[in-house]
């Protein structure tokens with residue numbers, strides 16, 4: 001099980017992100033619950049997100065919450081509570097449609113609606129965007145830049161996934177990439193395998209892979225000199241979410257695998273490392289509390305991991321960020 005001691009994550013650190021959507025917004029439910037039916041679904045996102053906030057607060061961890069605009073309109077108090085607790089509010093768009101399924105003008109409308117509403121609620125600039133189901137595509141980036149985002153976090157440099165989008169210019173081993181004009185792509189973590197990787201940043205993989213192995217993977221990423229970027233959804237800690245008839249077996253598996261264990265795993269992971277919001281990775285190691293020294297049990301149990309031999313981690317060398325990391329003041 002996880003060490004009860006928070007591990008030092010060095011000057012790069014680990015970023016925690018939570019995609020704030022409800023159980024019925026997922027792609028798994030897309031075929032059986034239409035957008036028009038969302039209004040009649042049981043809203044569980046507020047209680048699940050509040051539970052996550054408690055877990056984060058118990059470890060003094062800070063995170064980025066990529067909030068779906070639809071959820072923000074239903075739960076404005078929740079958004080204000082997250083922001084007041086010192087976490088970063090970012091955008092998960094408004095309607096949770098795949099970016100590559102939209103026309104550019106539809107995408108612009110979706111992100112502007114979400115960004116403006118979140119900024120009105122919190123009084124703070126919304127700097128980050130995450131595409132629903134990581135469905136980012138090249139034409140969307142200039143639009144994100146134009147409407148005032150500082151970063152996108154919608155790329156998983158994995159081998160293959162039937163839903164993930166793609167972005168040009170990504171570089172395996174460099175999870176934070178400058179796309180020009182101060183705009184960055186912050187990739188969700190993978191364990192590198194050639195030019196692509198095994199997803200090691202959350203979602204169903206976090207629920208499926210044995211926790212001790214997951215923990216060792218996170219340590220491997222951090223100790224190889226790269227930041228770690230994790231993501232999770234509030235509905236993943238909710239085994240009591242409604243069961244819906246008619247789901248395909250694959251979608252049922254993706255939605256429900258290990259839901260009962262997920263809150264405990266999440267709490268263990270939060271307690272195991274020092275976490276910062278994604279914006280602190282963009283701003284550099286001196287931003288926020290990202291570089292703060294924390295206690296460490298000194299144990300290097302990862303050294304006993306069978307896959308770590310001489311030179312393990314060298315494949316990650318070369319730095320994690322391209323140029324142009326600079327501080328930006330919140331407005």
Ligand SMILES: [Zn+2]
Nearest residue numbers: 019021132133
């Ligand atoms: Zn989502």
